[in-house]
Amino acid sequence: MNLHAIAAIYRFEMARAFRTLTESIASPVLSTSLYFVVFGAAIGARMGEVGGVGYGAFIIPGLVMLSLLNESISNASFGIYMPKWSGTIYELLSAPVSFVEVLAGYVGAAVTKSMLLGALILVTARLFVPYTIAHPLWMLAFLLLTAVSFCLFGFIIGLWADDFQKLQVIPLMVMTPLTFLGGAFYSIDMLPPLWQKISLFNPVLYLISGFRWSFYGVADVDVGLSLAAIVGFLALCLALVWWIFRSGWKLKA
Template sequence: MNLYGIQAIYKAEMARMWRTVLQSIASPVISTSLYFIVFGAAIGTRMAEIDGVSYGAFIIPGLIMLLLLNESISNASFGIYMPKFTGTIYEVLSAPVSPVEIVVGYVGAAATKSVLLGLLVLVTARLFVDYQILHPFWMLAFLILTAVTFSLFGFIIGVWADGFEKLQIIPLMIVTPLAFLGGSFYSITMLPPFWQTVTLFNPVVYLISGFRWSFYGAADVHIGVSVGMTLVFLSVCLTLVWWIFRTGYKLKP
């Protein structure tokens, strides 16, 4: 494996984050902090506990997961789209790096950014809400697994998109609504039976439920099912990435 090639792509992507600190780091952290202030500190004090957890603490995993999904997709899609837009993707494809090494470089950088943001928001949440993490190992593992999975998904979107507006279609019109309807701010057990069944068709439910379990040991869906669904989506993304490089879809003229 060409570690130098992976390192070059990885460093270039990480350098872009440090050049745009306000947009890449400050903006999402401040936006998420506003949720903690409004829902956690203001509204949360007037709401009953959910599964024995205060409302402000209950929404922390959901908000971090919402941030993680959007940032993973955004970072990865923009990272691969820009070389396509400028034409430098042909230099990358002609360089002595394999498709696996290209994906590891771009997806690894996007996942690293997302995990760093998730941890930063987790630390920031302590300023507004008291919380505990019962399973810190599983919390970190779930954070990394989700970041890698949706960075791969973002990579696919970046290859598919042929304009800047398409980069935002799926995150804004599909992923964000699914995250809001997937239990970010409530437990799906609070819904009527019919809507509980309907909600189980939302894949984001399994991500938020599994991540919340690592904090408080309570989940809407069994942790094994949550991990399994995440691995299934990871497998689908890996298959699509393999197909993209196998066929040269939108990468080669």
């Protein structure tokens, strides 16, 4: 294992993040804070409880996931797309580093940024809405598994994209609608029976449900299914990255 190569890629990506601190950290925290003000403090104070939890506190896990999913994909996809765009990826491919080391450097940095963002949002939420974490270790586990999985997914998108517009297609056109419709602001028990069944086909529902369970002990689906869903997605992303580096798809063309 070439630890020097991993550290060099990791430091480069983290330095880029701190150079663009406003866009990578401050902007998503500020945007999420507006959700807390509007939905948590203003509207939530006038709504009843959902599953025995105050509405303002109920939406915190969903809002964290909303930011975490989009930022994980964006950070990782932009990180690997830039070497492709500038042509320096050929230097990386010809260097004596394996795909595991490349992956560890790029995805490790993206995961660090995503975890930092998640922690900042949770701290910010405390300023607007009181909440508790019933299972802190499971909360960290779900947060880490989600960050790793979607940073891997973002890495794949960065390899697939051949222009800057494609980098935003999945986060804006796919992930954001799925998150809004995945129980970020409501429990699927509040939906008509038909829509409850349709919601079960939304993969993001399982992520939000498991993460919310770690806070309050309430969930829309079984926690075991949530854990299986995120682990299965992680395994799928790892298999896709392995195939991409083995075949050279979108790398050697």
